[in-house]
Structure formats: structure tokens, C-alpha cells
Amino acid sequence: MLKNALKMAFGTMTSRVLGQLRESLLAYYFDKRVTDAWAAAFRLPNMFRRLLGEGSLSVSFIPVFVEAQQDNHLRAQNLVNSVYSLLLLILGCLSAFGILYPQPLLNMVLDASYLADTEKYLMTLRMTKIMFGFVFFISSYAFMMGILNALGQFALPAMAPTFWNLCMIISTVLPQRYFEHTGDQLAWGVLIGGAVQAAILIPALVKSGFLPRLTMNFRNPDFLRVLRNMAPGLLGMGLLQFTTIINLRFSSSLQEGTISYINYVDRLIELPLSLISVSLGTALLPALSGFVARNEKKKLSQTARHYLEFNFLLTAAAAIGLYVLAHPVVKLLFGRGRFLDSDVFMTAEILRTYCWIMVFSSGVRVLTPAYYAVKNTWFPALVSCACLGVHILVAPQLMAVYQVHGLMLSTIISASLNLSLLLLFFKLLVGDFEYLHFFKNVVGYSLLALTAGVGASIFFVIQPRLPEGFWFLLPNLVLSIVCGIALFVVAGYVFRVTAVSEVLNKVLRRLKRR
16 A cells, blocks of 8 residues: 555655646746736635545545445446436536636635725636636546546556646746736636646546446445435535635735735645645555455554554654745745745745644544545544634634734644544544554654754755855755755664654665666
8 A cells, every 4th residue: 555655646746846836937927916816716616626526525436436346347337427427417517607607606705805906806707717617627537536546546647637737837838918818828727737637547547447438327326325425525525625715715805915825835735745645545545445345444443543653754744844944945936036035935934834734634634534434424524514613713813913824823723623533533433543552653753753854954054155046045955855854764764663664665675676
């Protein structure tokens, strides 16, 4: 399973690096009004993508599909046909509504002060109409990715988003004279990129023998099980995605540029987060579902705990590294063109506040598949509901004192509560969990993660001795990151931390083979 996670991580890393280049170009070529409008417009189709594509449908579908596929091919194919036919119907209606009538949706998710800026609102409205078809393509991609992951194919689905980012990069640098309105090229890049990303998986799906076919048979027993499992999961994922919409409404009430700052910070955090927890979580669900299908509950619990610890170690080190190097990282990636020094400072400070979300949200992404594997989708939904309520109550209070930092702190509090509740009830609802062993490792891993920050701090020793400029900042930052990683790995190996030794030994064995 670790091998599958590493395949996912490699493909995801390629996509995220290109995604970061996309965001850097966005900040360089467009001012904050355009990037605010684009980020706000993209939030709605992106929310539905996570809800319908990567959310409850995938996690409800995969365990049942694994079980059906282990029985016989025809049963699994019938399930694929029924689920995708329903998805196609939902996506067609949703996309049409979003393209034709986006105003009610935008009025709900944007603050009155944002709506009062007519020029900015009309720009956001126009971009939303163009981009909403993205929901159709990207949700289809996510469903096809779920099938391929369940069949043990991880590399291609992980690489496919690379093509979306390439389309976005091309659209970002296209001359404005080709488009009637400023920013339209960004919206068209989203739509075309989504279509390309979905199309990339079709040959692999044909080869596997599971290309979906339209059907009106919705009485399939496996299909009905997916729907039953999906209902609470849809509620839970809906509440989780509603948090991002709540954050959009809150942030749209703050000064211009705040939406863009948060978007850039999200992208920076998503890079290590996707390499670690998303890759692990995606690889975990088929593996854990297999344990359940074979009635190996003990292996399920051991595997979930092991990878939760592994996830904590890596995300804690990444968060500490980002906290230490926040300002030089933001300066290097965004500090040019229309992105001013004041923008660099604001973005870096938000990053230092929000980087800790990685530890908690990544833990949720790793633990949740264990609940779904045992067909329990209602408890994560209940927890998400409680945490959303806490966030809605706490965020305005903290924002009144700390502005955007208060919004970030409230999101962290909500995510930490989510992880705590999933951990607390794991033993009761999923299987045995060695809490004492887990928390003992967490304390040790926290100390080990600090070494990454200590190693990265060499940046501030070297930088005062260097001239200003990108080509002096870049090698110093790379050297500091390498020092942080090296000290972290050496300390883990010296103190015989299993998670570090396991990955290091796999890498060394691979190098020896070559």
C-alpha cells in the first residue's frame, strides 16, 4: 500500500508543482481584483467537484465496488453503469443550472460589501458562468479515478491533473487581446483543462473493461447500497465543503486581496498535504475495504493507526518548515509583477497562522477512510456537522479581534475538534486502537519534527550575507529546505523511528537495484 501511496505522491507532486507555477503566474500577471474574482468564482464549481466527485460518492462507491469486483466482473460492471448514469443526470442538471442561473448561488456565498462592488461582482459572475461546466468534467474524472484506484492503478489518475494545470498555465499567459474581458482566459482554462483531465483516463478505463455505459436500471442491489452509504457521507462532505463557502463569505467582507491571499496560502499548504495525506488516504480506502471484505478487522485497525502516525510525523515537519520559511517562500514564489511587498507580507503572515491546519485536516483525511471501509458514513457526517457549528460560532468572535487570522484560527480549531472526535470513537465504531502507543509516538514525533525547523533556520544565517534578488534567494531557500529535510531524516534514522527507516530503506533498495 505504501508503494501505491508513493505512486500517488509522485503524480500529485508533479501536478502540485505545476499548480504552484500557475498561481505564481496568476499573481504576476493579474491584479488583486481579478484574482479575487477568479478565486471566488472557482470556489463554487470546485466545491461541487469535491462534494460529488471526490467526496461521498467515491468513498461510498469504492468499498462496494471492491466487494463486487472480487465476486465477478459482471456484477461490478453493472454497479459502475448504474452509479455513473445517475451521476451523469445529476451533473448535467447541476452544470446547466450553474451556467444559466449563477446569481442566487453567488449572492449566498459573497458578503454584501463584495456584491456592492458592481464591476468586481460582474467579473465574478461572468467567470462563474464559463467555469461551471468544469463540475461535469472533473466529477466524471473523479469517478473514473475511483474505479482505477480500486483496481490498483494509481499513477495515471495522479498524473492526470498535470494536464489541467498545463491548460491553466497556457491560458494565464495568453495575451489579453484575444479575450473581450480581463480574466476570461482564466475561466476558459479551467473548463478546457477539466475536459482534458477527464479524457486522459478513458483509454485506461476501456483497457480495464470498466468503461461506464448508460443504463436505466437503478434497482441494482449494489447500487442501492452505495446510495444508502452515500446519504450521510454526502451530508458530511457537504458540511465540510460548506466550511470553505463560509470562509469565502467571511473573507469577502475583509479588505481587497484577502480572498487571493487565502487562495495562495491554500495552494502552498495543499502541496505537502496532497503529497502526504491525500496520497495516503486515496491508497488507504481500497486497502482497508479489502481487509473488511476478508474480515481482517485487526489488520484494518493496525494499518489505520500506523499510517495516521506516519502522516502526523510528515505533516508536523512540513508545518514547522513552512512556519519558519513562510516569508522567503512567499517572496520567491509570488514577489514580482503585480504582487507587491505588502502582499508578500500579508500572505506570509496568513501562512504562518494557517500552516498548522495540515496536521489536523490530514489526520481527518487518513482516519475517515477507515470509517467508510466499515460502511460507517454517518459518524463522520455527524462530526462534520458539529465542527461546522463550532466554526460558525467561533469565527466571527475571533475575526473581530484578529481579522483574517481569526478566520484561520477558527478553521484550525474546527479541524482539530474533527480529528479528536474521530480518534475518540474509533475504538467503538471501527476497531481496536492502541491510544497509549499512539500518543507516545505523537510526542516523540513532535520533537523529531522540530529538527526540520532547526535545519531550515540556516536560511536566516546565510541570507544577510547575500545580495537581494531572486537568483540569490532561490539557492539559499533550496539549501535551507535540503538542510531541514536532511536533519529530519538523519535524526529519525539515528533514533530508529520506524516511519522514517521504512521509507529510507525502500528508497535505498530501489537505488541498489539500479
